[in-house]
Amino acid sequence: MIDIAIIGGGPAGQAAAQQTLAxxxxxxxxxxxxxxxxxxxxxxxxxxxxxxxxxxxxxxxLRRLLAQTEADTRLDWRGETSVAGIExxxxxxxxxxxxxxxxxxxxxxxxxxxxxxDMPVAMPGWxxxxxxxxxxxxTLLKSQQVVAGQxxxxxxxxxxxxxxxxQLLDAGADIAAVLMPQTYGQIARAALPYLAGAxxxxxxxxxxxxxxxxxxxxxxxxxxxxxxxxxTGDGRLEAVDYTWRGQTHRIAAQxxxxxxxFLPQSDLPRQIGAAVRWAxxxxxxxxxxxxxxxxxxxxxxxxxxxxxxxxxxxxxAEGEIAGITMARDAGAAAGSGIARAQARxxxxxxxxxxxxxxxxxxxxxxxxxxxxxxxxxxxxxxAQVEATMARLSPMADASAVxxxxxxxxxxxxxxxxxxxxxxxxxxxxxCDPDAxxxxxxxxxxxxxxxxxxxx
Amino acid sequence: MSRIVDxxxxxxxxxxxxDGAMIQAHxxxxxxxxxxxxxxxxxxDDRSGAPRGLLCNMGTCSECFVWIAMDGAWRRRxxxxxxxxERLRIATHEGQP
Amino acid sequence: xxxxxxxIGGGLLGCAAAWHLAxxxxxxxxxxxxxxxxxxxxQNAGSLHFQIERRFLEPGGTGHAQGGDIVRLNRxxxxxxxxxxxxxxxxxxIHMHGGLMLAENEADLALLSLKVARENELGLPTQLLSxxxxxxxxxxxxxxxxGAAWLAKEGHANPRILADAFADAARASGATIExxxxxxxxxxxxxDWQATIEQSGQITxxxxxxxxxxxxxxxxxxxxxxxxxxxxxxAPLMMSVTxxxxxxxxxxxxxxxxxxxMKQTDDGNMVIGGGWASAPQRMVDGLPDLDAPPHLVPDxxxxxxxxxxxxxxxxxxxSLIRSWTGxxxxxxxxxxxxxxxxxxxxxxxxxxxxxxxxxxxxxxxxARSIIERxxxxxxxxxxxxxxxxxxxxxxxx
Numbered sequence: 001m002i003d004i005a006i007i008g009g010g011p012a013g014q015a016a017a018q019q020t021l022a023x024x025x026x027x028x029x030x031x032x033x034x035x036x037x038x039x040x041x042x043x044x045x046x047x048x049x050x051x052x053x054x055x056x057x058x059x060x061x062l063r064r065l066l067a068q069t070e071a072d073t074r075l076d077w078r079g080e081t082s083v084a085g086i087e088x089x090x091x092x093x094x095x096x097x098x099x100x101x102x103x104x105x106x107x108x109x110x111x112x113x114x115x116x117x118d119m120p121v122a123m124p125g126w127x128x129x130x131x132x133x134x135x136x137x138x139t140l141l142k143s144q145q146v147v148a149g150q151x152x153x154x155x156x157x158x159x160x161x162x163x164x165x166x167q168l169l170d171a172g173a174d175i176a177a178v179l180m181p182q183t184y185g186q187i188a189r190a191a192l193p194y195l196a197g198a199x200x201x202x203x204x205x206x207x208x209x210x211x212x213x214x215x216x217x218x219x220x221x222x223x224x225x226x227x228x229x230x231x232t233g234d235g236r237l238e239a240v241d242y243t244w245r246g247q248t249h250r251i252a253a254q255x256x257x258x259x260x261x262f263l264p265q266s267d268l269p270r271q272i273g274a275a276v277r278w279a280x281x282x283x284x285x286x287x288x289x290x291x292x293x294x295x296x297x298x299x300x301x302x303x304x305x306x307x308x309x310x311x312x313x314x315x316x317a318e319g320e321i322a323g324i325t326m327a328r329d330a331g332a333a334a335g336s337g338i339a340r341a342q343a344r345x346x347x348x349x350x351x352x353x354x355x356x357x358x359x360x361x362x363x364x365x366x367x368x369x370x371x372x373x374x375x376x377x378x379x380x381x382x383a384q385v386e387a388t389m390a391r392l393s394p395m396a397d398a399s400a401v402x403x404x405x406x407x408x409x410x411x412x413x414x415x416x417x418x419x420x421x422x423x424x425x426x427x428x429x430x431c432d433p434d435a436x437x438x439x440x441x442x443x444x445x446x447x448x449x450x451x452x453x454x455x
Numbered sequence: 456m457s458r459i460v461d462x463x464x465x466x467x468x469x470x471x472x473x474d475g476a477m478i479q480a481h482x483x484x485x486x487x488x489x490x491x492x493x494x495x496x497x498x499x500d501d502r503s504g505a506p507r508g509l510l511c512n513m514g515t516c517s518e519c520f521v522w523i524a525m526d527g528a529w530r531r532r533x534x535x536x537x538x539x540x541e542r543l544r545i546a547t548h549e550g551q552p
Numbered sequence: 553x554x555x556x557x558x559x560i561g562g563g564l565l566g567c568a569a570a571w572h573l574a575x576x577x578x579x580x581x582x583x584x585x586x587x588x589x590x591x592x593x594x595q596n597a598g599s600l601h602f603q604i605e606r607r608f609l610e611p612g613g614t615g616h617a618q619g620g621d622i623v624r625l626n627r628x629x630x631x632x633x634x635x636x637x638x639x640x641x642x643x644x645x646i647h648m649h650g651g652l653m654l655a656e657n658e659a660d661l662a663l664l665s666l667k668v669a670r671e672n673e674l675g676l677p678t679q680l681l682s683x684x685x686x687x688x689x690x691x692x693x694x695x696x697x698x699g700a701a702w703l704a705k706e707g708h709a710n711p712r713i714l715a716d717a718f719a720d721a722a723r724a725s726g727a728t729i730e731x732x733x734x735x736x737x738x739x740x741x742x743x744d745w746q747a748t749i750e751q752s753g754q755i756t757x758x759x760x761x762x763x764x765x766x767x768x769x770x771x772x773x774x775x776x777x778x779x780x781x782x783x784x785x786x787a788p789l790m791m792s793v794t795x796x797x798x799x800x801x802x803x804x805x806x807x808x809x810x811x812x813x814m815k816q817t818d819d820g821n822m823v824i825g826g827g828w829a830s831a832p833q834r835m836v837d838g839l840p841d842l843d844a845p846p847h848l849v850p851d852x853x854x855x856x857x858x859x860x861x862x863x864x865x866x867x868x869x870x871s872l873i874r875s876w877t878g879x880x881x882x883x884x885x886x887x888x889x890x891x892x893x894x895x896x897x898x899x900x901x902x903x904x905x906x907x908x909x910x911x912x913x914x915x916x917x918x919a920r921s922i923i924e925r926x927x928x929x930x931x932x933x934x935x936x937x938x939x940x941x942x943x944x945x946x947x948x949x
Contacts, residue, residue: 032536044463047481048463048481080538087847104850127507129508133510139513140488143488146458148457148491236496376507378502391716395732396731400588400590403594403712404713410517415515440845440876443874444872450867451530451861453857454857549797
C-alpha cells in the first residue's frame with residue numbers, strides 16, 4: 001500500500017508530487033504517456049534530441065517543474081499505463097491499471113489530475129481522416145515532431161488556435177487558413193468585463209497579440225467571423241467549406257485542426273461517485289472540490305483541468321495546494337505555502353474567465369445536419385438521436401436515449417458524444433444541462449484488453 | 456515530408472508493416488505518428504467501411520484502435536499510445552492473418 | 553378516480569401486463585418512478601434460456617418434482633417469444649437459433665446426459681452433442697469442450713428495446729402510462745386500494761380494484777411498507793460487453809457447471825454474464841440502497857471473463873468496453889412469485905427470477921388471472937400462496 005497515487009503526470013500532478021515527496025510520503029504517478037509532462041509539455045520520445053524544444057518564456061516555469069520531477073528519484077513513475085478503474089475499499093483506494101504497469105495498486109490517498117481533452121464537435125464530414133482536434137495536431141508537433149498534414153486549416157472558437165498556428169509556422173508548415181467564427185467585435189465584447197482583472201496575468205494576452213501579429217506578417221489568411229460548414233473528401237479530408245462575409249468558400253486541405261474548447265476528463269471521478277457539475281461555459285463535467293482540492297469523497301483529491309479547464313499555470317497552483325493538503329491530511333510534515341498558492345490561483349481567475357468567455361462557442365456553434373454522426377464509435381446520427389428523443393418523455397435522461405439508439409455505447413464510452421447529447425436534451429427541455437442526468441460512468445475508463453484482466 | 460527535420464535528431468529508421476505495406480518509422484515514435492508521417496491516414500473502418508483516422512492523439516477517443524500482432528495473436532490497441540518497434544505488424548481491419 | 557388496475561413499475565412485466573389488460577378493455581394505469589425500462593428489465597443480459605437448471609434434475613432434490621411444470625412453462629415461453637415480434641409489430645432483435653450448455657469435463661458431461669434424458673422424458677427436445685459436434689456449430693469453442701446440451705429454440709433478445717414495445721402497444725390499446733411518478737403510499741380502503749403518488753412535486757391519490765406490484769427488486773420493500781412479507785431477496789448482478797466483432801456466434805452459450813451466459817448481439821458485441829454478483833451500495837444505516845447502482849466486484853469480473861475465455865479463447869483478443877451492474881431479486885425457493893397475495897386480496901406480485909426469459913409469458917398469465925379472476929393452472933407452482941404462512945401474523949396498516 002502506497003501513501004499517494006497521482007493520476008496524471010501534467011503540471012498539477014507534478015506540483016502535487018513535489019509536496020508529497022517532500023513530506024516523505026511514498027508517491028506513485030501514473031500516466032498514459034511514456035514520459036511526464038502532460039499534454040502541455042508532451043515530451044519527444046526519449047530516443048529523440050530536439051533543439052530548442054518548447055523554450056518559449058511562458059513554458060519556463062512548467063519546464064523547471066518538469067526537470068525537477070524527472071530528477072526526483074523518490075518518485076515511482078509509471079508511464080504508458082491507463083487507469084481503468086478506481087474504487088474505495090474501507091479507508092483506501094484500489095486502482096485497476098492497464099498497459100505497461102497493469103494490475104492493481106492500493107493507495108491511501110488518490111489525486112486525480114487527469115487533465116482535459118479537446119471538445120469533440122459534431123459537424124458535417126468530421127469523421128473524415130485528416131480532421132483532428134487541435135490538441136492532436138499540437139501534440140504530434142510538440143512530441144513526435146510531425147506535421148499532421150498540409151495544407152492545414154485551423155478552425156474553431158478557441159484562441160489556442162493562434163498558438164498552434166505559430167508553432168506550425170515554426171515547423172515550416174503550410175497553413176491554408178485560420179478560421180475563427182467570432183468577429184473581433186464579438187471577442188472584444190466577450191473580453192471586456194474581465195479585462196481589468198486579467199492584467200494580473202498579462203503574459204498570455206501579450207503572447208496572443210504577438211501571435212496575431214506574427215501570423216499576419218507571415219501572410220497566413222486569418223478570417224474572423226468565418227463559419228465552418230463542414231469537411232469534404234473521398235475517404236479522407238480534401239477540403240473545408242465555410243461561409244465568410246456572406247459568401248460560401250471551399251479551401252483545399254489535407255488536415256484540419258479543430259478547437260472549440262476543452263472538456264475535463266471526468267471518467268474516474270464519476271466512476272467512483274465524486275460530485276461533479278456541468279462546466280461553464282464550455283460544458284463537460286468538472287469535479288467539485290473545496291479550496292484545499294478535496295473532492296466529495298474522503299481521501300480523493302482533484303487538481304488541474306479535472307476541476308474545470310483553466311490552463312497549466314492554474315493546474316500547477318492547484319497541484320501544489322492538493323499536495324500540501326494531502327500531506328497535511330496524512331499527518332506528514334506538510335509544506336507551508338498553501339495560502340500563497342491559493343492566492344496565486346485566485347489572481348489567475350479573471351484571465352481564466354476572460355479566456356472562457358472569448359472561447360465560448362455559445363453563439364457560434366457549427367451546425368450539424370441530420371446525417372452528421374453524433375456518436376463516432378457506433379455511427380449514430382443526429383437524426384437517429386432526435387428520433388429517439390422524440391419517442392421518449394422529455395424527462396428521459398441521457399442513459400434512456402443511449403439504451404435505445406446506442407449513442408455512447410462504443411469504445412470511447414461517450415467521451416465524444418455525451419456532452420452533445422446532454423446539450424440537446426437540455427435544449428429540448430428548456431433546462432440547464434446540469435439538470436439532465438448524464439450517462440452512468442462504468443468500468444473500465446479505457447477499453448481494457450480481456451487478456452490483461454484474466455492473466 | 457511531414458517529419459520535422461531541422462533541429463531534430465532521430466534514431467535510424469526501422470520498418471513496420473501496415474496492412475501488408477512497409478513503412479519507415481523511428482524507434483520511440485508512436486504508431487499513430489508513424490502512420491500519419493507516412494501519409495497513411497486509415498486507423499480503422501467505421502461500420503459502413505469508411506476509413507477513420509487519428510482524432511485526439513491522447514488516448515481518449517479510441518478512433519485509432521488498430522490491430523497489432525503480438526506473440527502470434529492479434530490484439531487491439533490505441534495507436535497513439537503504442538510505441539513502434541522492429542518488425543511490428545499492424546492491421547486496420549479485423550480478420551487479417 | 554377508481555381504476556380497474558393500477559400497475560406499479562414500468563419494466564418488462566408491468567408494460568406487458570398493461571398491454572394484455574388494455575387489450576381486454578381494462579384500461580390500466582401504470583406508474584413508474586423513473587423511466588420505462590430503467591431497472592433490471594433493461595439491464596439484464598437478454599438470455600432466452602429454456603434448458604432446465606441443475607437443481608430441477610437431481611433425483612430427490614428439492615426441485616425434482618417441479619421439473620415437469622417448469623418444462624411446460626418453458627415450452628409456453630418459447631411460443632410466447634416466437635410470436636412477439638409479430639404481435640408487437642416491430643423488430644426486437646429476438647434470435648432463437650439455439651443454445652448450447654457446455655461441458656468441460658467428465659463430471660459436467662455426466663450431469664448433461666442426465667439432464668438431457670430427464671428433459672426428453674418431460675417433453676423438452678434437448679440433444680446431447682459431442683465436443684466435435686458442438687465445435688461444428690461454433691468452431692471457435694475451446695478444444696477441451698467435451699460435450700454440450702443443445703436446445704434449438706434458445707437464444708437471446710435485446711433487453712434495451714422490449715419494454716418500450718410493450719409500453720407503446722399498451723398505450724395504443726388504451727393504457728395510461730406515467731413516468732417520473734413515484735408511489736408514496738398504498739393501503740386498503742374498503743374494497744379498493746388507495747395509492748398516493750408523487751408526480752413532479754404534485755401529490756395525488758388514486759384508487760384501484762387491483763394493484764400489480766411489478767416493481768422488481770423494490771417489490772419486497774413496497775410490500776413491507778404495507779405490512780406484508782414477500783420473501784424476495786436482493787440479487788445484485790454484473791454483466792460485461794466487449795467491442796464489436798464480425799458475426800460468429802448465433803447461439804446462446806451457457807455452462808452446466810459454472811456461471812456463464814454469453815452471446816453476440818446484432819451489433820457484434822459479446823455480452824458476458826451468468827449470475828455473477830456485484831455489491832450493493834449501502835445507506836448510512838447499513839441497509840442496501842435500492843436506488844443506487846451496485847458496485848462492480850473486480851474479482852467477480854475476472855472470474856466471469858476467465859470462465860468465458862476458457863470456453864471461447866478468441867475472447868482474449870477482445871477489449872472490455874463496459875461492465876455494468878443491476879439489481880434483481882430471487883425468492884426464498886428460487887422460483888418466481890407470481891399472482892395474488894392471499895393476505896391482500898386484489899394485490900398481485902410478479903418477481904423473483906428468470907424474469908426476462910419468462911417475463912412476457914408471466915405478464916400474460918398475470919393479466920389473465922385478473923381478467924378471469926382465477927390463477928391459470930400453468931403458473932400454479934409460482935403462486936404466492938406457497939408463502940402465505942409468512943403473513944399469518946400480519947396486521948395491515
